[in-house]
Amino acid sequence: MKEVTRKIPKKDALGLLLGKPVYTDDLSPKDALIVKILRSPHAFAKIKSIDTSKAEKIDGIECVLTYKDLPRIPITRAGQGYPEPSPHDWYILDEYVRYVGDEVAIVAGKDEKVVEKALSEIKVEYEILEPVLDFEKAEGHSSIIHPEKETHPMFEIGFDAKNNIAASYEMEIGDVEEELKKCDVIITERFYTQAQAHVAFEPHTAASYIDMHGRLVIISSTQVPFHVRRILSEAFNIPIKDIRVIKPRIGGGFGGKQAIHGEPFVAAVTLKTGKPAKIVYSRQEVFEATYTRHPMRYDITLGATKDGKLKVIDMKGLSDTGAYGEHALTTFMVAGSKTLPMYNKVDAVRFSGKVVYTNKVPAGAYRGYGAIQGNFALESAIDILAEKLNMDPIEFRKKNMIREGETSPIFKIMGEGREGVDMIVRSCKLNECVEEGMKLINWKEKFPRKKISETKFRGVGMAIAMQGSGIANIDMGSAILKLNDDGSFNLLIGATDLGTGSDTILAQIAAEVLQVPTENIIVYSSDTDLTPFDVGAYASSTTYVSGNAVKRAAEKMKRMIIREGALKLGLDESKVDFDGKYIFEKDGSKKVDLKELATVLYYTENQKQLIADASYVGEESPPPFMAGFAEVEVDIETGKVRLINYVAVVDCGVTINPNLARIQVEGGLVQGIGMTLFEDVKYSPSGKLLTNNLMQYKIPSRKDIGNIIVKFVESFEPTGPFGAKSVAEIGIDTPPAAIANAIYNAVGVRIKKLPITPEKILMGLNNN
Numbered sequence: 001m002k003e004v005t006r007k008i009p010k011k012d013a014l015g016l017l018l019g020k021p022v023y024t025d026d027l028s029p030k031d032a033l034i035v036k037i038l039r040s041p042h043a044f045a046k047i048k049s050i051d052t053s054k055a056e057k058i059d060g061i062e063c064v065l066t067y068k069d070l071p072r073i074p075i076t077r078a079g080q081g082y083p084e085p086s087p088h089d090w091y092i093l094d095e096y097v098r099y100v101g102d103e104v105a106i107v108a109g110k111d112e113k114v115v116e117k118a119l120s121e122i123k124v125e126y127e128i129l130e131p132v133l134d135f136e137k138a139e140g141h142s143s144i145i146h147p148e149k150e151t152h153p154m155f156e157i158g159f160d161a162k163n164n165i166a167a168s169y170e171m172e173i174g175d176v177e178e179e180l181k182k183c184d185v186i187i188t189e190r191f192y193t194q195a196q197a198h199v200a201f202e203p204h205t206a207a208s209y210i211d212m213h214g215r216l217v218i219i220s221s222t223q224v225p226f227h228v229r230r231i232l233s234e235a236f237n238i239p240i241k242d243i244r245v246i247k248p249r250i251g252g253g254f255g256g257k258q259a260i261h262g263e264p265f266v267a268a269v270t271l272k273t274g275k276p277a278k279i280v281y282s283r284q285e286v287f288e289a290t291y292t293r294h295p296m297r298y299d300i301t302l303g304a305t306k307d308g309k310l311k312v313i314d315m316k317g318l319s320d321t322g323a324y325g326e327h328a329l330t331t332f333m334v335a336g337s338k339t340l341p342m343y344n345k346v347d348a349v350r351f352s353g354k355v356v357y358t359n360k361v362p363a364g365a366y367r368g369y370g371a372i373q374g375n376f377a378l379e380s381a382i383d384i385l386a387e388k389l390n391m392d393p394i395e396f397r398k399k400n401m402i403r404e405g406e407t408s409p410i411f412k413i414m415g416e417g418r419e420g421v422d423m424i425v426r427s428c429k430l431n432e433c434v435e436e437g438m439k440l441i442n443w444k445e446k447f448p449r450k451k452i453s454e455t456k457f458r459g460v461g462m463a464i465a466m467q468g469s470g471i472a473n474i475d476m477g478s479a480i481l482k483l484n485d486d487g488s489f490n491l492l493i494g495a496t497d498l499g500t501g502s503d504t505i506l507a508q509i510a511a512e513v514l515q516v517p518t519e520n521i522i523v524y525s526s527d528t529d530l531t532p533f534d535v536g537a538y539a540s541s542t543t544y545v546s547g548n549a550v551k552r553a554a555e556k557m558k559r560m561i562i563r564e565g566a567l568k569l570g571l572d573e574s575k576v577d578f579d580g581k582y583i584f585e586k587d588g589s590k591k592v593d594l595k596e597l598a599t600v601l602y603y604t605e606n607q608k609q610l611i612a613d614a615s616y617v618g619e620e621s622p623p624p625f626m627a628g629f630a631e632v633e634v635d636i637e638t639g640k641v642r643l644i645n646y647v648a649v650v651d652c653g654v655t656i657n658p659n660l661a662r663i664q665v666e667g668g669l670v671q672g673i674g675m676t677l678f679e680d681v682k683y684s685p686s687g688k689l690l691t692n693n694l695m696q697y698k699i700p701s702r703k704d705i706g707n708i709i710v711k712f713v714e715s716f717e718p719t720g721p722f723g724a725k726s727v728a729e730i731g732i733d734t735p736p737a738a739i740a741n742a743i744y745n746a747v748g749v750r751i752k753k754l755p756i757t758p759e760k761i762l763m764g765l766n767n768n
Contacts, residue, residue, distance in 0.1 A: 002580075003511040003518050004722045007659040010501040011523060012249060022249040024221045028207035029276035033062050035266050036115045036279070038105040038122050039289060040097035043131035043359040043687030044143060047095045047104065047124060054121040055107065060114035062273050064122070065106040067093035070268060074150045075235050077259040078326035078364065079227030079536060081474050083154035087166055087325040089146050092235055092264045097126075098145055098323035099359050100688045101288035108269040108277055131359035131687050135295065135320035138164045138356035145323065145357040157329045158354070166325035167355040169333055173409050174348030176301075179312045182347075183303030185388045186312075190299050191377035192753040193736070195292035195320075195681040196674075197691075198366060199699055202251025203286050206262035207278035208270040216267060217244045223257045223496050224536030229528045231260050232267055247526035253498040254671070255365030256291045258538045259326060287692040291364035292681060294331050294355075295320040298377035302385045310385075310400040313346050315339075315378065317353030322362040328355040331365070333414060335374030338623070338733075341408035342430075342466055343382075343400050349410065359687050365538060367671060368732040371467060379463035379737030380752065383744070393741070394434060394443065397464060404428040404715075411620075415472065423472075423620045427715035427725065429651040430464060433627040437462065437649040440709055441629040448745035455637045458644065459746025462629045465733035468621035469717075469726040470541035477546035478532035478615040479553040481510060483561070485602045487595035488520045494534025495546035496526050500728060501660040502542040506550045508656055509721050513554035514561075515580030516594075532613065540726030543656060545618055547721035552614030560610050561594065564601060568592050622717045624652040624725045628669075628734025630742040636765055639758030641677060641743060643706040650730060651715050654723035658712070661727045665710045668731025674700045676736045680755050 015022060052064040070093050076086040093103055105122055109115040130143045146161045153159040158168030180186060206220040216238070222228050225245040233240045250257065262279040269277040281290070296319045303312035315336060321328040336351035386396040402408060404425060411423040438444065441460055449459040480492040491510050497503045507521035525531060534546055558578055565583025566576040569590045577586050584591035601608055629647040634640070648665055655661040678698045682690045691697040710731075716723035736754055744750045749764030 001512055001722065002515060003508045004656050005654065005658065006508065008504060008508060008518055008657055010660065011504045011507065023202060023251060024205040024207060024219050024248050025280055027219055027248050028278040029209050032207055032276040032278040033108040033110065033269060033273065034112050034115050035106060035108045035269050035277050036119060037103050037265060038107065038119050040100060040102040040104055042097060042126055042128055043100050043133065044129040044145065045097050045126040046129065047097070048127050049125045050105065051123040052105065055118035058114055058118050058121065060110040061118045062108045062275065063269060064118065065093065065268055065272065067095050071235065071237055073235055073237060074152065075231055076326055077231065079224030079258050080327060080330065081535065082230065085157055085329050086327060087151060087153045087159050089151040090324050092268060099361055101361065102323065106265050106268055108273065132164060132357065133359060133683065133687050135318065135356050135358050136297065138358050139354065145359060164357040165354050166321045166357055167329035167332065168353065169329065170352035171413055172350040173413065176312055176314050176348045176350045179348040180303045183311050184306040185385065186301065186303045187381065187385050187388060188299065188301045189381050189384060189752060190297065191380060193296050193373040193376055194754050195295045195363065196366060196679050197287055197292055197681065197697055198254045198256035200252030200254055200256055203281040203283060204257065204261045204290055205280045206266050207276065208266040209276035210270060210274055215242050215244055216270065217246065218263050218267060219246045219248065220263050221250045221257060222247055223253045223498060223538060225496065225526050225528050226494060226533055227536060228260055228263055232263060235264055236267065236271065245528045247496055250498045253537065254367045255369060255538065258365040258536065259291065261290055283694065284692050287697065288361060288689050292361050293366040294363040294370065294373070296335065296373040298374065300377050300381040302381055304385060304389060306389065308389055308391050308396050308399050310343055310345065311347045313340060313343060314350045315374065319353065319355040320358050320360065320363060321355050322358055322360045324362040325357065326362060326364045331370035334370035337410060337414035338371035338467055339374040339378045341410045342402055342464060344402045344406055344408035345400055360683065361689060367668060367729050369729065372672065372733050372736065375463065375465050375733045376736035376754065380740050383741045394438065394462060398431060398434060401430060401464060402428060403431065425623065427622060427653055427717040428625060429713045429715045430625040430627065432713045433625055433649040433651055434464065436711060436713055437627040437629045437647050440647045440711065441631060441645060443629065446631065452633060456633055456635050457746045458631060458633045459742045460629060460631045461738050461741025461745055462627060463734040463737035463741065465626045465628065465730060466623040467540055467726060467730045467733065468623055469544035469720065470618045470621055471539050472618050472621040475535040475539065475541055475545060476615055476617045477534045477549045478613065479546065479550040480532050480611060480613045481553045481557045483557065483598055483610040485598045487598050488522060491521050491523045491550065492531045493523065493525045493546060493550065494531045495542050496537040498537050500664060501657065502537065505543055505656050505660065506547060509547050509550045510554040512722060513551055514558055540728045543724050544720055544726050545616055547724060548616035549614050551721045552616060553612045556612035556614060557610065560612060564610065565592055565597055567606060568597055568600065620719065622719055622725050624650065624727060624730045626650045626730045626734060628738045630735065630738040632739060632742045632746055634743055634746045634761065636747055639761035641756065641761065643673065643739065645707045645709065646673065646735065647709045648731060649711045649713055650727065651713050652727035652730065653715055653717040653720050653725035655712055656722065656724050661712065662710050664727045665731035666708055668729060669708055669735060670700060670705055672732040672735030673705050676739045676754060677756055678704065
């Protein structure tokens, strides 16, 4: 291949390094009003009265808006398909505030100083209500977090507001109870995962203005511009045609920007005043008032025969969605759908549970999206079961895990593949990933542990993982290719580059089809007026879904070029081909340069613009696979864990750009390691987030994560563009279980509640 599999630098790399103005705040109108939000000091309260008169009189203040000034239309902020599988339970402003940091009023003025002064002059009287702060006590609590009648789901998701249930789900294949009776060894364990903050370098930012045609224009650091347009249309009851959303460069998203955040507030100001407006969240606001990962609890029951045949998996979960139900059902289901198929030879499997409301920071999309929570529980339990069976945990996995050419009933029942048809895993090198990882970590030499000194022990542990490539039969991507008169191409895509390099990847795919250099593909992405529809960057979809759309558009463009070239040469199309530079006679000497053909087409002969478009919806979601191996050193005097080595061996199909694929895996690993060992979200007894800054919320530095080794075991996915599958999320999934398993192997302490801290290890050592 000519362009695919090349380590091409990101298209935006030089501009970013040179500090070019490319982010939302850089591109906001210079005369934009500054927008800030008055936020609730209470976890749960009803606004009895709100007096904005003093604030409105301050010189330089343009408007102060409360719930009385805005439409009361329930929406979901989640950008995830339509109709959304999230309850419509959020209002731009509401008389109820449901967590510390919830929006009370919008203030806009000429500069930050006057806006801050106005915020301090707003007087609010609250009826303070008893908050629900423990998600294990939320169901049936006397406080109903969403008592309003307007809140509703768009279809059945197990929503039960009166009992604080945002969603629920249950499925069973086979008879779990009967199959457990046939098992020689049964284990039942409970695991907890915590909330996790995204900590993208660029905070949530949005700007707005009215264009010359009277249309509302939004500039936003969003992962989902087309969803933002649709949600704003619904929230303000204005036509989609009257809204334009532009996404510039994004300084990281990780799922935190897969929703609307500041966009409705600037839109409300612009619609009220007719003036441009912008909002830039402070780091504290990002922590307190955007999204976290869903905290979850899982009760896992596994049953096996004494020869190591896994017969039963039963996972019962409880998820905390916080104050609003964004992504409530889907993150919970993914905890099952992206873990259970790994062990496809069981006789019975059950997955069930509920997602509950609490008066905490809303949970939403986060890289790994439920899979990391489910993986920690299941892969920890697998090690526990293997020990009970006196089996090496790797041998147990290899005996029971999915292989190429196989399927799982989970795919069909939980939404993967075509309706009524089991998805066959056509590309799976999981076994090879495991074997290669064993070699790289030196498993046979190091397992289970080595004594380093009287107080320090080293252990190794591992976990396997799978993800998906887009959401089958739901999410669509599209692309437009336009031939320019110098023989270059414009690639117009709605796909959203978050800093991942997807613009570069998609350009490489187009270039490979057309056999031209990638630099001849000029990418323009993510403007709802000018680029074709795409659901956005989430669910590891861009390379697979948008990439397939680009490939189809490029193939169509190539056919157009051959047809027009044949006409120019006076030949039948069947006798002509195109090699990226010339349209030429296959068995002769006639040829025409692409640049010459384009010039002729646009200026003199048979004049026409060549434009090709294509769309793609995946009928299935081919999973990437990974084996993760951790080597840790534990000090039994202090409980401190030092991560020595982390090995990640990944099957993501053909790597379109190996450098960018490696960076994706490394970034995911660091976030997974952070969740495992460092990141701890803490609240006060009254529900205020205490870890609301980077002094209190610890993310790992380069010195904290030891040696990271990433290797790709290449497979070929026949449904993917040039054999590619996704790679964006798979790296994050294995660290919690792999590190927990390694710690257990080192010192015999099994940590089942994240994060793993020295205190928990010392307590475990004292209890042994």
